[in-house]
Amino acid sequence: MAFSKRVVLRFPRSLVHQPIVSRLIKDYSLDFNILKALVNPKEEGLLVMELMGKRSDFDKAIAYLTEAGVETEPLSRVKRNEERCTQCGACVSMCPTGAFVVDEKTRGVLFDDAKCIACELCLLVCPPRVLELTV
Amino acid sequence: MPKTIAEINEKISKGQAVVVNAEEVIDIVKKKGVAKAAQEIDVVTTGTFGPMCSSGAYFNVGHTKPKMKMGGGKATLNDIPLYTGLAAVDLFLGATAIPDDDPRNKVYPGHFNYGGGHVLEDLLAGKDVKFSVSAYGTDCYPRKKLDTWINMNDMNQATLFNVRNAYQNYNIAVNASDKMIHTYMGTLKPNLGNANYCSAGQLSPLLNDPHYKTVGIGTKIFLGGGIGYVAWQGTQHAPSSLRSENGVPKRGAGTLAVIGDMKQMSSKYLVGTSFVGYGCTATVGIGLPIPILSEEILQYTAVTDDEIYAAIIDYSDAYPNFKPDILGEASYGQLRSGKIEVGGKELPTASLSSYSKALEISNTLKDWILKGDFTLTDPVAPIAGAEDGVTFKPLNERPIKDA
Ligand code: SF4
Ligand code: SF4
Numbered sequence: 001m002a003f004s005k006r007v008v009l010r011f012p013r014s015l016v017h018q019p020i021v022s023r024l025i026k027d028y029s030l031d032f033n034i035l036k037a038l039v040n041p042k043e044e045g046l047l048v049m050e051l052m053g054k055r056s057d058f059d060k061a062i063a064y065l066t067e068a069g070v071e072t073e074p075l076s077r078v079k080r081n082e083e084r085c086t087q088c089g090a091c092v093s094m095c096p097t098g099a100f101v102v103d104e105k106t107r108g109v110l111f112d113d114a115k116c117i118a119c120e121l122c123l124l125v126c127p128p129r130v131l132e133l134t135v
Numbered sequence: 136m137p138k139t140i141a142e143i144n145e146k147i148s149k150g151q152a153v154v155v156n157a158e159e160v161i162d163i164v165k166k167k168g169v170a171k172a173a174q175e176i177d178v179v180t181t182g183t184f185g186p187m188c189s190s191g192a193y194f195n196v197g198h199t200k201p202k203m204k205m206g207g208g209k210a211t212l213n214d215i216p217l218y219t220g221l222a223a224v225d226l227f228l229g230a231t232a233i234p235d236d237d238p239r240n241k242v243y244p245g246h247f248n249y250g251g252g253h254v255l256e257d258l259l260a261g262k263d264v265k266f267s268v269s270a271y272g273t274d275c276y277p278r279k280k281l282d283t284w285i286n287m288n289d290m291n292q293a294t295l296f297n298v299r300n301a302y303q304n305y306n307i308a309v310n311a312s313d314k315m316i317h318t319y320m321g322t323l324k325p326n327l328g329n330a331n332y333c334s335a336g337q338l339s340p341l342l343n344d345p346h347y348k349t350v351g352i353g354t355k356i357f358l359g360g361g362i363g364y365v366a367w368q369g370t371q372h373a374p375s376s377l378r379s380e381n382g383v384p385k386r387g388a389g390t391l392a393v394i395g396d397m398k399q400m401s402s403k404y405l406v407g408t409s410f411v412g413y414g415c416t417a418t419v420g421i422g423l424p425i426p427i428l429s430e431e432i433l434q435y436t437a438v439t440d441d442e443i444y445a446a447i448i449d450y451s452d453a454y455p456n457f458k459p460d461i462l463g464e465a466s467y468g469q470l471r472s473g474k475i476e477v478g479g480k481e482l483p484t485a486s487l488s489s490y491s492k493a494l495e496i497s498n499t500l501k502d503w504i505l506k507g508d509f510t511l512t513d514p515v516a517p518i519a520g521a522e523d524g525v526t527f528k529p530l531n532e533r534p535i536k537d538a
Contacts, residue, residue, distance in 0.1 A: 086184060086406055086418050087491045090321050092473075093329040093483035102473065107490040124246060124411040125322050127186060127487065128418065 004052040006035065006075035007062075008118075011045035015069055021047070028061040029053055035075075035097075035117045048075060048117050077116045078123070081130040085109070091122045091131065143177045143426050144510045152177040154504045156497035157338045157425075157436055164437035169430050172437075178504055178511065179436040181343045182357070182422040182496030183335040185488030186408050188319070189299035189370060190417045191229040192255060192397055195291040196266070198224055203268065204276035210268040212254045212285070223276055228254060230417035240412060244317040250415025253407030255295075258287045259359070260402040293397035295359060295405075299369035301421050303341030303389040304445055307332045307465055307484075309477060312451035317412025321487055323450055330447065330475055330482040335493035336440045336467035340423035341389045343436045345382045346521070347374070349425050351514025356393060357422030357500045360404035362509070363395025368518040373527035382435070385444045385464065389518070393421065404496070420492065422500040426511050441468035447477055457529065 011020070016039060024030045030053035039045045051058055065072050078099070087108050092100045099115040100122070102108075123131050146152040153176050155163060160179050164172045194217075196205075202223070210217040210226055214234040218227040232251035239245050257264055266285040270278065287293055308320035308331045316323050321331040336342065344350050354365040369390025376388040404420030427433045446461040453460045465475040470484045503509035519525040 084406060086489045088185070088418075088489045089486040090331070091485070093331075093485040094322070102471075103491075107471075107494070109491075124244075124409075127321075127408040127410060128406050129248065129409055 002052065003055040003058055004050055005058060006048070006050045006117075008073050008075050009045075009047040009049065009065065010071040011047070012069055013043045016043055016045040018068075020065070020068060020070065021049075023064070024051065024061050028057040028064070030057055030061055036119065076118045076133050077113045078118065078131050079113070079134045080111050081132070084128050084130045086128055088127060091126050094122050094125045096121065138177070138426070138428055140426050140428070140511050140513045146177055147504055147510050148507055150505070150507055152504060154178045154180060154501045156494065156501055157181045157343050158494060158497070160433070160436050161337065161439050164433065169434050169437070173427055173430040173433040176427050176433060179343065179425045179427060179433070180422060180497040180500040180504070181335075181338055181340040181425065181436075182420070182493040182500065183301055183339050183488060184404070184420040184492035184496060185333050185335070185418060186319075186410075186416045187297060187300045187302075187419045188231050188416045190255075190295070190297040190419055191227060191251065192293055192295045193221075193225060193227045194293050196224050196226065196285065196289070197291050199278055199281055201278045202276045203270050203278035203281060204273055205268050205270055208268055208270035210266070212266055213249070213257065213264045215249070215251050215254050230255065231414055233415055244412025246411060247409045247413065247415045250407065250409070252405075252415055252417030255397075255405055255417055256402045256407040258293065259397065259400055259405055261287060287398060294394060295363065295397045295400065296366070296392075296394045297419065298392045299371055299390045300393050300419055301340045301369070301391045301423070302334070302387055303339070303345070304384045304443070305333045305387050306454070307445050307447045307470065307475070308450045308454070309447055309462065309482065310451045311449040311462070314451075316451050317410070318450045318454075319410050319413045319416075320450060321485070322411060327477050327480050327482055330465075330470070330477070330484045331487055332445060332467075332470050332484060333487040334445070334467065335488055335490055336443050336471070337438055338490065338493045338497055340421060341391070342383060342438060342443055344423070344425050344432070345378070345384065345435055345438075347389060347518050348432055348435075349428065349514075350391070350423060351517045353512055353515040354423070355509070355512040356424070357420070357496055357503075358393055358395040358400065359397070359420055360401030361395055361397075361399030363393050363421075364512075365391050365514070365518070366394040367392040368525075371527050372519060372525060374519055374521045374523065374525055378521075379442070379444060381438065381442055383438055383443050386446055391518070418489075420496050422496040424500060424504060424509070424511055439468070440471060441466050443467045445470075447475070
């Protein structure tokens with residue numbers, strides 16, 4: 001059963017150097033894509049990943065992470081108010097993942113929310129402010 | 136050939152006019168040649184939908200009982216201050232006005248979530264807005280305080296009056312410094328990280344009539360989803376600015392002042408807009424019909440994005456410090472490809488003006504004309520051209536010395 005979900009993992013300082021992610025592969029047979037990874041000045045880690053595998057394994061993996069002290073939450077995504085979007089394109093060069101694309105033919109601005117990693121860079125840049133973070 | 140506007144209107148009223156938009160005309164002229172195409176085509180419609188700061192509206196709100204002299208007092212709509220230096224119940228709202236208590240750039244960059252342009256949009260959307268007034272009271276206008284809901288239907292007049300719209304070409308903004316900057320041209324990443332531009336290019340009204348041969352005072356236009364008129368040349372109108380051999384300006388040049396009844400307009404084509412770190416404004420939709428009165432006029436409307444150039448300007452230094460330096464030029468064809476080159480570096484481009492909405496506006500105007508709902512007007516007077524020596528001067532500061 002192919003299942004995939006995007007999650008945000010927050011590691012406390014004590015866990016940053018532990019081989020936690022590799023256990024997701026070994027013990028829960030999950031595949032993953034890292035969408036974003038950073039360690040803040042307080043040395044807490046943030047990892048945004050897409051996890052793929054069996055639903056049951058995914059649930060067990062999340063339980064394991066929680067047990068280990070990693071905070072997990074589903075990745076929020078940006079939602080666009082289609083009615084107010086002026087199709088300008090100011091968002092296009094801001095998005096690091098290419099979630100906004102100008103349609104070659106219509107010159108409208110297409111938005112693929114599956115590509116969004118909730119970095120929030122586009123939110124204030126959109127002139128009519130039609131982009132909002134949702135879970 | 137040559138036709139007159141009266142002849143074109145006759146065809147419009149019989150449902151026989153041939154109307155195409157400023158994108159379609161390009162291929163038609165390529166295929167048929169100018170002479171044949173000019174015989175066939177009667178009107179070319181243009182469009183633009185971008186942030187236009189010098190926009191606003193004046194309202195007559197009617198009298199309260201007892202009467203109140205709002206003129207000279209303080210008035211707000213949804214906390215956005217109105218200009219009250221007019222008669223008792225006439226008020227003006229500018230698109231860039233922001234609440235007195237907006238933190239502005241105190242915490243940099245400010246967000247500027249709601250301003251005058253947003254009030255205009257809310258009124259057009261039929262919403263109730265909060266209207267608060269305080270006045271000093273006179274014998275004939277004794278009332279001093281008013282707090283009420285008001286909407287578009289309550290207004291006696293709501294007239295959009297934009298003193299500068301439809302800029303004929305505009306700068307391409309980049310940032311050569313090593314810090315992110317926030318401008319009216321959007322957020323610009325450091326070290327030439329991106330380039331923002333703002334024109335509908337080949338669809339834009341004045342780029343299709345570069346010498347103002349058909350547009351003039353009194354020209355009827357599409358404005359904010361309703362009908363408007365060109366009232367005058369816009370502020371900062373600079374017809375003598377640098378032009379290419381095809382006559383098309385390569386820098387900001389002509390502008391239009393436009394006016395129209397807000398009550399027929401739609402919030403779809405007048406949208407409140409915010410620039411982080413800069414302020415509030417409104418994105419305004421305008422469509423200009425160009426009557427094809429000669430082959431020359433048609434030739435101008437066939438201009439393509441590849442033939443229209445704009446200047447690349449550093450908004451971290453040249454722009455704020457009023458230096459003439461430019462970092463190069465790029466065509467709208469290049470800009471729309473998604474990247475341009477500046478000093479050997481490839482920059483991703485983004486537009487602040489919507490090409491797809493500009494196209495939608497030019498098509499709406501086309502439909503109005505085809506249906507016979509919109510006829511063309513002869514301008515009552517021309518707007519200044521390059522030959523008139525109108526320039527856009529800097530302010531000559533003359534320090535005020537203590538007496
Ligand atoms: S910047 Fe905002 S309004 Fe412009 S295309 Fe992107 S989402 Fe739409
Ligand atoms: S939040 Fe970030 S990733 Fe998501 S659409 Fe906006 S810029 Fe792109």
